[in-house]
Amino acid sequence: MHDMSTHAVPHGAPTSFIRKHVFSIDHKVIGKQYYALALLAALIGMVLSWIMRLHLGYGSLAIPGLHLLSKNGAPGDVMTPEYYLQLMTMHGTIMVFFVLTTAPFAAFGNFFLPIQTGAEDMPFPHFNMMSFWVTFTAFLVLVASFFTGTGPTLGGWTQYAPLSAIGDVGGPGEGLGVVLWAASIAIFCIGQLLGSLNFITTTLDMRCKGMSLMRLPLTAWAWFITSIMGLTAFAVLMPACLLLILDHVAGTSFFRPSNAVINDQVLPGSGGSTLLWQHLFWFFGHPEVYIAIVPGLGIVSHVLITNMRRPMLSHRVLIYSMGALALLSYMVYGHHMFVSGMNPVSSLAFSFPTLVITIPSTIVVLIWLGSLYGSRLRINSASLFALGFISMFISGGVSGFFLAQPSIDIMLHATYFVVGHFHLVMGVAAMFGIFAGTYFWFPKMTGRMMNETLGKVHFWMSFVGAYCIFMPFHYLGIAGNVRRYQAFTDDYLIPLIPVHKFITIAALFTGFAQLIFVYNLIHSRFWGKVAPNDNPWEGTSLEWSTATPPPHNNFGDKMPVVYHDPYQYSVEGASTDYVMQTSTEQLKNTDEEK
Amino acid sequence: MMTTAADSKHSTGMGKDLIVYVCLLALAGIQFFIAYQNISTSQMFVRMLSVAVIEAGLALLFFMHLSENRGLKWFVLIFTVAVVFGMQYGWSDSFRLLDGVPWAH
Amino acid sequence: MSQADLSIHAQVSRTGATETMTAPTFSVPAKKMAMWLFIIADSATFAGCLVAYGFIRNATPDWPRPFHSITNVAIMTLILLTSSLTMLIGVRSAEQGDKAKAFRFTMITVALGILFAVLHIREWMGMIGEGATLFHNPWGTPLFSSLFFSITGLHLLHVTGGVIALIAVALKYQGGRYNADDLEITGLYWHFVDLVWMFVVPLVYLLNLAH
Numbered sequence: 001m002h003d004m005s006t007h008a009v010p011h012g013a014p015t016s017f018i019r020k021h022v023f024s025i026d027h028k029v030i031g032k033q034y035y036a037l038a039l040l041a042a043l044i045g046m047v048l049s050w051i052m053r054l055h056l057g058y059g060s061l062a063i064p065g066l067h068l069l070s071k072n073g074a075p076g077d078v079m080t081p082e083y084y085l086q087l088m089t090m091h092g093t094i095m096v097f098f099v100l101t102t103a104p105f106a107a108f109g110n111f112f113l114p115i116q117t118g119a120e121d122m123p124f125p126h127f128n129m130m131s132f133w134v135t136f137t138a139f140l141v142l143v144a145s146f147f148t149g150t151g152p153t154l155g156g157w158t159q160y161a162p163l164s165a166i167g168d169v170g171g172p173g174e175g176l177g178v179v180l181w182a183a184s185i186a187i188f189c190i191g192q193l194l195g196s197l198n199f200i201t202t203t204l205d206m207r208c209k210g211m212s213l214m215r216l217p218l219t220a221w222a223w224f225i226t227s228i229m230g231l232t233a234f235a236v237l238m239p240a241c242l243l244l245i246l247d248h249v250a251g252t253s254f255f256r257p258s259n260a261v262i263n264d265q266v267l268p269g270s271g272g273s274t275l276l277w278q279h280l281f282w283f284f285g286h287p288e289v290y291i292a293i294v295p296g297l298g299i300v301s302h303v304l305i306t307n308m309r310r311p312m313l314s315h316r317v318l319i320y321s322m323g324a325l326a327l328l329s330y331m332v333y334g335h336h337m338f339v340s341g342m343n344p345v346s347s348l349a350f351s352f353p354t355l356v357i358t359i360p361s362t363i364v365v366l367i368w369l370g371s372l373y374g375s376r377l378r379i380n381s382a383s384l385f386a387l388g389f390i391s392m393f394i395s396g397g398v399s400g401f402f403l404a405q406p407s408i409d410i411m412l413h414a415t416y417f418v419v420g421h422f423h424l425v426m427g428v429a430a431m432f433g434i435f436a437g438t439y440f441w442f443p444k445m446t447g448r449m450m451n452e453t454l455g456k457v458h459f460w461m462s463f464v465g466a467y468c469i470f471m472p473f474h475y476l477g478i479a480g481n482v483r484r485y486q487a488f489t490d491d492y493l494i495p496l497i498p499v500h501k502f503i504t505i506a507a508l509f510t511g512f513a514q515l516i517f518v519y520n521l522i523h524s525r526f527w528g529k530v531a532p533n534d535n536p537w538e539g540t541s542l543e544w545s546t547a548t549p550p551p552h553n554n555f556g557d558k559m560p561v562v563y564h565d566p567y568q569y570s571v572e573g574a575s576t577d578y579v580m581q582t583s584t585e586q587l588k589n590t591d592e593e594k
Numbered sequence: 595m596m597t598t599a600a601d602s603k604h605s606t607g608m609g610k611d612l613i614v615y616v617c618l619l620a621l622a623g624i625q626f627f628i629a630y631q632n633i634s635t636s637q638m639f640v641r642m643l644s645v646a647v648i649e650a651g652l653a654l655l656f657f658m659h660l661s662e663n664r665g666l667k668w669f670v671l672i673f674t675v676a677v678v679f680g681m682q683y684g685w686s687d688s689f690r691l692l693d694g695v696p697w698a699h
Numbered sequence: 700m701s702q703a704d705l706s707i708h709a710q711v712s713r714t715g716a717t718e719t720m721t722a723p724t725f726s727v728p729a730k731k732m733a734m735w736l737f738i739i740a741d742s743a744t745f746a747g748c749l750v751a752y753g754f755i756r757n758a759t760p761d762w763p764r765p766f767h768s769i770t771n772v773a774i775m776t777l778i779l780l781t782s783s784l785t786m787l788i789g790v791r792s793a794e795q796g797d798k799a800k801a802f803r804f805t806m807i808t809v810a811l812g813i814l815f816a817v818l819h820i821r822e823w824m825g826m827i828g829e830g831a832t833l834f835h836n837p838w839g840t841p842l843f844s845s846l847f848f849s850i851t852g853l854h855l856l857h858v859t860g861g862v863i864a865l866i867a868v869a870l871k872y873q874g875g876r877y878n879a880d881d882l883e884i885t886g887l888y889w890h891f892v893d894l895v896w897m898f899v900v901p902l903v904y905l906l907n908l909a910h
Contacts (some may be wrong), residue, residue, distance in 0.1 A: 119720075123729035193740055197733045204732055205723035213724065232677045235740040236747040243751065243849065251834035252845040254755065270841045276754045279684040280747060330680030343686040350683070559719035608791060615784045622776050622900070626769055629905035642901035649897045657783055657890045665725035670735060677743050681750045688757035 013552035023133070025125035026552060030132050031111030032445065037136060038103035038434075041094050043518070044143075046511050048091040055079055057497075057504030059487065070151050072172070082172045084486035085154035090146070092157030093181065095427065096288065097188055098139055103434045104295035105230070106135070106195055109223040111445060113199060115543045116220045118208025118560045120553040122198040131194035134187055142184035145177045153177035156484070158285065158336075161255035161277040165247040166267055179248050182241040189238035192230050199227035208542075210562035214316065215581070217541040217566040218305075221319050222298020225326045229287040229294075232330075237284035240277065247272075278337050286333035290325055292426055293393075296433025297322060297364055300386040303436045304368065306539045307383040308375040309577060311567035313367050321360035321367075328357040338409045347406040354404040361397055365390065381455025382537075385436035388463050389429050395467075396425025399474060414484075417477020420470045428466045435462070435517070442521075443536050447548050448528035454520040458513050465510030472499050538578050541566050545582045565592050614656040621649045734884045738891045741857075745895050748853060749902055752846045756906075763839030764909045772904045775818050776896065782811035783893045786886045793872070793879035801882065805869040808889065812862040819855055823848070847903060854899055857892045865889065 014020045024030060054061050062077040073083030114122055122128050145152040150172035155164045159181065168175035203216070203224040216224075243254045255277045256269035301318060305311055312318055334342060334350030368390055377383055399421040403409045412418060435458070442450045481488070481496050488497055535544040542562070546555050560582045568579035573588050628641050655661040660670060723729070756762050766772075789804030826844070830837045836844035868885045871877040 124733065193737075196740075197736050200736055201729040201732045204725070205727070205729040207721040209719060209721055211721055228673070231736055231740045232673075232743040235743040236681075239744050239747050239751075239853075246833065246845070246849070252849075253834075253842065254751070254845060271755075271759050272842060273688070273755055273758050275687050275690075276684070276751055279687070279754070280751065283681060283747070327676055330676055331683075333680070334683055341690075343690060346683055346686055608788075611784065611787050611791075615780065618780050619777070622773075622780065622897070625901050625905060626773060629769065629901075629908050632910075635906065639902075639906060642905060643898075646898050646901055650894050653783070653890055653894045653897070657787060657893075658887055663725055663727065666727055666735065669725065670739060674739055674742055677739075678746050681746055684750065684754055685757070688754040690758075 023129060025121075025129045027110045027114050027122050027125065027128055028445075028550060028554075030128050031107050031109070033132050034102050034107035034110055034135070037132075037139060038099050038107055039518070039521075041098035041102070041139065042431075042514075045091050045095040045099060046514060048087050048094070050508060050511055051079070052084060052087055052091065053504040053507040055084055055486065056488075057501040069146065073151050079486075081486045082154055083151070085156070085171075085484065086152045086173050086177075088484065089154055089156050089181075090142070090152050093142060093185075096157055096292070097185065098135075098142075100292035100426065100430045101192070101230075101288070102135065104299065104430060104437065105223065105226050105291060106131075108219075108299065108434075108437050108441065109199060109226075109295065110195075112441065112543055113220055113223050114202055114206065115546065115550060115554050116217050116541055117202055117206055118211050118542050118555070118562060119202055119206035120555070120559075123201045123206060124194075124198050127194045128198050131191045131198070134194065135191035138184045138188035138191060141180055141187060145173065145180040145184075148180065149173070149176035151177060153181045158281055159244070159277070160281075161244075161272075161274040162257055162260050162262070162267075162269075164277070165244060165253070165255040165272070166260065166262060166269075167248060169263055169265055169267060171263075175248070179245055182244045182248075186238050186241040186245070189234040189241070192234040196227040196231040196234075199223055200231065203227075208560050208562060211542075211581075214319075215562060215565055217298075218301040218312075218315070218318060219295075219298040219541075222295050222301075222322060225322050226291050226294045229291050229326050229329060233284045233287035233291065236280060240280035240284070244277070275337075275340060275342065278340050278342075282333040282336045283330070285336060287326075287329045289422075289426055290329040292430045293433075294322055294325060296389060296393075296430050299433045299437040299440075300389045301368070302541075303382045303386040303440045304372065304377075305567045305569070306440075306537050307378040307380065307386075308371065309378070309569045310371070310375060311565075311569060312371045315565070315567070318364060318367055321363045324360040325357065328353055328360070332357055335404055335409070338406045339413045344406075351404055351406055355401070358397070358401060358404070361393075365394060365397075380439070381450065381452055381459060382436050382440035384456065384459040384463075385432045385439065388459060389432040389436060391463070392424050392429040392432055392466065395471075396421055396423075396429060400425065412477055414482055415477035416473040416481045416483050419483050420473025420477060423473070424466075424470045428470065432462075435459075438521070440537065441543070442524065443531040444543055444548055444550070446525050446528075447531055448524050449531055449536065450524040450528060451520050454516055458517045458520065461513030461516070462510055465506050465513060468506035469503050469510060472503055475499070540564070540568055540578050540580050542581055545580050568592075610656065614652055618649055618652060621645050621652075728880070731880065731884050731887070734887050738887065741891065742895075745853070745898070748850050749898060752850060752902065755842050755846060759840050759842060761839055762907070763836070763843045764907045765836075765838040765843070766904060766908045769905070769908065771818060771822050772900060775815055775822075776900055778811050778815045778818070779893050779896050782808045782815070783890050785811065786889050790879065790883045790886045793882045798873065801879070802869055802873050805865055805872075805882065809862055809865050809869070812858055812865070812889075816855060816858050816862070819851065819858075823851075843907070850899060850903055854892070854895055857895070861885075861889050861892050 014024065014026070021029065024033075051063055051066065054063055060078045063074075063079075064077055066074040066077045066079060070083060073080055073086060079087070110128065114120070150168070153159070153164070153173040154171050155174065155178065159178065163170045163174065164178050166174065203220060207216070243252070246252045247254055247256060253269045253272040255274055256267065256272045257274055258269050258271045260267045260269055301312060331353040332350060334346055335354045338347050338350075399417065403412060403418065403421060439450055439455050442448070476496055476499055479496060481493060485493075488494060488500065531548055534546065534548045537544070542560055543550075545560060562581045563584055564579055564581050564587065566581060568574070568587065570577055571579055571587055574585060579585055579587060625642050625645050628638060628645070631638070654670075655667075660667045723732070727735070785804050786808045789801045789808060792804060793801035831844040833845050833848055835841050864885055868877055868881055872882055
């Protein structure tokens, strides 16, 4: 029968260096490539935030060598107001797209989703390879804007029109910089489409014998739900970016209003809509928030369960909650636009689902807390970061209740309150999810253990540091400190400068902690303690039943067969504290999924 | 060689295809007919869109064989409808610059 | 059963079930599922474009209505709908094992697709001849032609891609490398292109008909 093509094309292990490590079609190598890209992007984004914080905290502080990055942007090593905005835009874009989307979803998902479903590889390995290289190209295009024309765009990672659509009149980087930005994001969207196709088909069609959907671990579910969001959200962002490029290169005016006066110039334009950009952008933008955080929910649950030695209170409810988050994420995007001049009736229509979406989030948190209560949690770097994730998710989420209401949001929207909110709930929480995943899966990915002492130091410094940075942001916001300002010269802002100094010091401190992590990562990769066995954390899911690191086709000669739920810990009557999914042991007194 | 239901799933219904094809042509014709009616643009929009949705439904269910796969049908429908409905929030804003106030009519 | 049978070279049935794998969800194998997912993503893309069109149209007073004749677009619609039917006949023939007929009808679909594209480009050339470009047109707000060319251009791009894909798949099908399923999957895409046209015609053409 000539039907092999309906399933994954089996491929032999590559032999040449290029096919093995560069243009590899092995999902595990691609996962590591994504991780490396995210790490590089995170370091760049972090350095950008340092430069910005130094500028904010210490006025016109000269940062040695800054003029090397941009002669016009930082003459005499002191950045211009415009350059501050340019760095801010790049910090946001790099962090949101190339770290928060790339690391928890594309990196870990690529490596572990096929292993957790019991597949040899994803169904379309070549698409998978393309998805990484397309994403990498997008990153290069974005970074290239640092070194071309008048530098990167200054419009913020949301690129609000009309500023983003009017060309060089808008300031440095608003011409070529925006075009490169939009091109980069459009290319990124293609990479995400290819990735999402693979993720969804892997989950639906590439499960080993016995692996029903409900027997998939929570991480697999999280990646599956995330890829469903990614599939459609990025599909809307791409045409939006293409229209924006047309506004620049083809003379159209989709997002350029008539007779806009900017920098004392009346600009040509023929009645395009500035609000349209916001609608299209945030239609992508809000699902994007959940694309960044839902994999974290999965990773944290997975890590906690393994270290609590018992399953969550309800496997199903956690899955349904993540699904509800995904569904609702398409209906709440307008809460980013309460101050945009949007129709007030829409504000009401967006406010209600925004408050509703807190219900599944709260359910997830309550399940975590309820499951943690009374458990004997094994404390290690991974479980600490998982706990840290919960803490950040709650702290950042609670301020979401306030911001969900238009009347309060109008006061707080343009202030540091919002900056604190989304950095905690989306930025730091998602980063903690990445760290938890890294410490947890490092032995499986490399065959070596990470240094636990350094890991704990990293956690406590990051945890304390992150709160020291982002909690004061909330106070600043309530005090009326407007965001996106590059200097605080108004009378009511001058008394707040000491707080900014404190935040700057905290940021440098927290950033230093990340350097410890990078050292730990690289050192352990080459010289770390060799993992004692294939299952150092005594986990149950499929990634722990294969060799370390997994062979090219994940499971060697024999495909796994699954007999149990993903999290059979401390089952009464079982011979060990945990029952692997592949274990043939018969369990009594359980109501396992079919 | 395994034989499954899929092997025989399309064996019937060349006649059904033709009926659907004729229906689609007729519905397309109705759209062209609506275009020449003397009604307001919004009325015309609503009528045309309703016809287009019926057309799309026919194409999905019969040309693309969604009607034969219940699980896939609901997966595709819920997924697409949720996304497309999410996009409909913006409309009230589109009139604002003309009318000045929301819901002026 | 030998070890080799259990490993990666397991036989795959029409529904994608193998001896080592769970049957695919909804009995839809990965390739077909991927096409459905692509269609969902693509419909989000088109919906986004059409919403943008409607948004700007609503926000613009004196929206131009330059179309005087529906003959061309009616013929194009007829051609595209018919091509869907010929595609169906081709796929059914392939499923019944009639390779020659399947290839013939796929090629008729291709021809209809090319005819559609030619008519479409002819229409474009006519409009460009009257002075319409992406940023200017003689009938009113430039946004009309910006949106018209963008949306129909995106659709034309899909038609072109579909024609190329159909030719490639049909040739490989005839050569024995692809099977009826692959033809059906490509057919799904072709029907989707048709489906999008069902929305483009009323919204972009008929609503802009001069009265």
